[in-house]
Amino acid sequence: MRLRVLILSFLAMAFGSVAAHAHAMLDRASPAVGSTVASAPREVSLTFSQNLEAAFSSVRVTDANGARVDQGKPQISGNTMRIGLKSLSQGTYRVRWQALSVDTHKTEGSFTFTVGGR
Amino acid sequence: MFDVIVAAPAFAAAAGMLDPDLRRWRRRWSWLVWASLAVAAVSGAIWLVLLAGDIYAAPIAEIWRDGGVWTVASQTRFGQVSLVRLIAAALLAASLPALNRTAVRSPWRAGAVVLAIIVLIGPAWTGHAGATPGVAGEFPLAADALHLLAAGAWLGGLAPLAMLLAAAWRGKEPRWAIVTAIAVRRFSLLGVISVSTLLASGIANSRYEVGTFNNLFATSYGQLVLIKIGLFAAMLGVAAINRFYLTPRLATAGTVRRLYHSSLAETGLGFAAVVVVGFLGAIAPASHMHHDAGIPEGVAFVHIHSNAGMADVTIMPGRVGTARAIIRLWNDDFEPLAAERLTFTLTPPGGQPITWPAAQAQDGSWQVDVIPLSQAGNWKAAIDAGLDAKRRLTLDAPIVIEPER
Numbered sequence: 001m002r003l004r005v006l007i008l009s010f011l012a013m014a015f016g017s018v019a020a021h022a023h024a025m026l027d028r029a030s031p032a033v034g035s036t037v038a039s040a041p042r043e044v045s046l047t048f049s050q051n052l053e054a055a056f057s058s059v060r061v062t063d064a065n066g067a068r069v070d071q072g073k074p075q076i077s078g079n080t081m082r083i084g085l086k087s088l089s090q091g092t093y094r095v096r097w098q099a100l101s102v103d104t105h106k107t108e109g110s111f112t113f114t115v116g117g118r
Numbered sequence: 119m120f121d122v123i124v125a126a127p128a129f130a131a132a133a134g135m136l137d138p139d140l141r142r143w144r145r146r147w148s149w150l151v152w153a154s155l156a157v158a159a160v161s162g163a164i165w166l167v168l169l170a171g172d173i174y175a176a177p178i179a180e181i182w183r184d185g186g187v188w189t190v191a192s193q194t195r196f197g198q199v200s201l202v203r204l205i206a207a208a209l210l211a212a213s214l215p216a217l218n219r220t221a222v223r224s225p226w227r228a229g230a231v232v233l234a235i236i237v238l239i240g241p242a243w244t245g246h247a248g249a250t251p252g253v254a255g256e257f258p259l260a261a262d263a264l265h266l267l268a269a270g271a272w273l274g275g276l277a278p279l280a281m282l283l284a285a286a287w288r289g290k291e292p293r294w295a296i297v298t299a300i301a302v303r304r305f306s307l308l309g310v311i312s313v314s315t316l317l318a319s320g321i322a323n324s325r326y327e328v329g330t331f332n333n334l335f336a337t338s339y340g341q342l343v344l345i346k347i348g349l350f351a352a353m354l355g356v357a358a359i360n361r362f363y364l365t366p367r368l369a370t371a372g373t374v375r376r377l378y379h380s381s382l383a384e385t386g387l388g389f390a391a392v393v394v395v396g397f398l399g400a401i402a403p404a405s406h407m408h409h410d411a412g413i414p415e416g417v418a419f420v421h422i423h424s425n426a427g428m429a430d431v432t433i434m435p436g437r438v439g440t441a442r443a444i445i446r447l448w449n450d451d452f453e454p455l456a457a458e459r460l461t462f463t464l465t466p467p468g469g470q471p472i473t474w475p476a477a478q479a480q481d482g483s484w485q486v487d488v489i490p491l492s493q494a495g496n497w498k499a500a501i502d503a504g505l506d507a508k509r510r511l512t513l514d515a516p517i518v519i520e521p522e523r
Contacts, residue, residue, distance in 0.1 A: 055193035102249035
């Protein structure tokens with residue numbers, strides 16, 4: 001009988017399993033997803049639906065040839081991620097991001113924006 | 119575990135004169151607390167290691183060797199909260215023998231209360247509410263923390279209460295009657311406070327995580343929440359019998375035994391509810407799925423989301439062979455998004471991308487009828503949609519193709 005009480009009482013183990021999981025989705029971006037901007041932006045700024053883990057979130061920006069055009073380290077605070085850009089000429093650029101939300105889920109995605117021209 | 123703070127002082131106060139029976143009960147109960155804390159610590163550590171494996175997407179042994187586990191422990195909120203809880207649990211376990219000898223109202227007991235609260239409510243900060251930015255996350259975070267605290271106070275107190283009742287039922291000493299009466303009365307007060315808190319915070323959390331009433335029935339997350347509500351209702355039923363029928367009859371012969379059995383039943387139901395919570399934690403909350411209807415079996419599906427628009431890509435069948443793709447575009451408010459043209463690109467793992475023009479069907483969706491899927495694995499699906507003369511929407515995301523059946 002005493003053993004039964006003990007077995008039933010391993011309740012405490014359960015107190016570790018409560019995290020409800022959702023993912024950090026890209027909420028908005030500057031330059032906007034798929035947009036054409038008249039002048040070259042100095043940075044790309046991404047805002048997510050969840051707070052990010054800075055050590056495990058990253059962003060890269062590449063030109064049409066796949067060459068990196070971002071510079072410096074991404075600055076991540078709360079649910080935003082920013083990265084500086086080299087001076088961009090006209091053309092289409094791809095932003096690739098990876099995010100780990102504070103509730104420990106990974107997401108990734110990419111989009112393009114275009115500088116100048118039409 | 120939480121009983122350190124509420125039930126134990128009550129029992130001690132009631133006893134006043136320490137008889138050997140009580141001391142034996144206290145020893146057993148200490149073992150229970152140690153065992154619970156050990157399970158919590160070990161499972162927490164295992165979880166942290168598994169999470170590191172998931173984050174680095176590499177074998178555990180390799181991550182362990184390269185110090186990746188420590189990076190995750192020290193640099194993520196989950197890791198930091200885990201470490202704090204681990205330390206609090208260790209301190210609590212170490213202080214238990216001394217704690218049992220201190221006076222009922224000593225500051226050491228207050229310290230133990232704080233440690234127990236840290237162990238209990240820590241997970242709230244690593245959950246969905248804890249990850250939600252700004253003020254929007256603060257109310258659900260508080261609700262999460264209160265929910266954990268109340269669940270811990272109630273469920274954590276049940277087991278020691280059952281042990282005390284078992285001891286009382288077997289003990290011949292007449293003073294046990296006094297101890298039982300006071301303990302049961304105090305526990306039922308704790309129960310009422312916990313149940314009210316659980317109910318209020320549970321309703322708040324459901325609104326936040328489940329979203330609409332319909333989601334309760336239409337999503338597996340909602341259905342699990344319903345199961346949990348059912349278990350909670352059953353626990354309330356048992357608790358009501360304990361409080362309103364058995365407690366007033368404590369003096370009657372046989373009541374302590376019946377109270378013991380129904381406390382055990384309540385503990386079992388509570389355990390089941392907590393197991394359901396484990397499953398809930400492993401799936402996405404209903405409010406974060408955009409579809410009420412489930413995705414059919416055997417289909418590869420990905421939802422791609424950006425602020426300019428969203429796309430649902432369905433490849434069926436989602437396995438090696440010839441398949442068909444259906445793409446639906448939505449705006450941010452989840453209304454159909456019109457496009458003038460759309461091309462669909464798939465890239466096999468390690469291979470070259472292949473692009474098809476999609477044709478628009480009568481229901482507004484875009485379709486590619488014949489897609490050869492050459493291999494299983496993690497493919498990349500990409501969409502390039504011309505919304506009008508100026509605006510384009512390009513999105514991509516990984517999509518998993520299963521092996522041939």
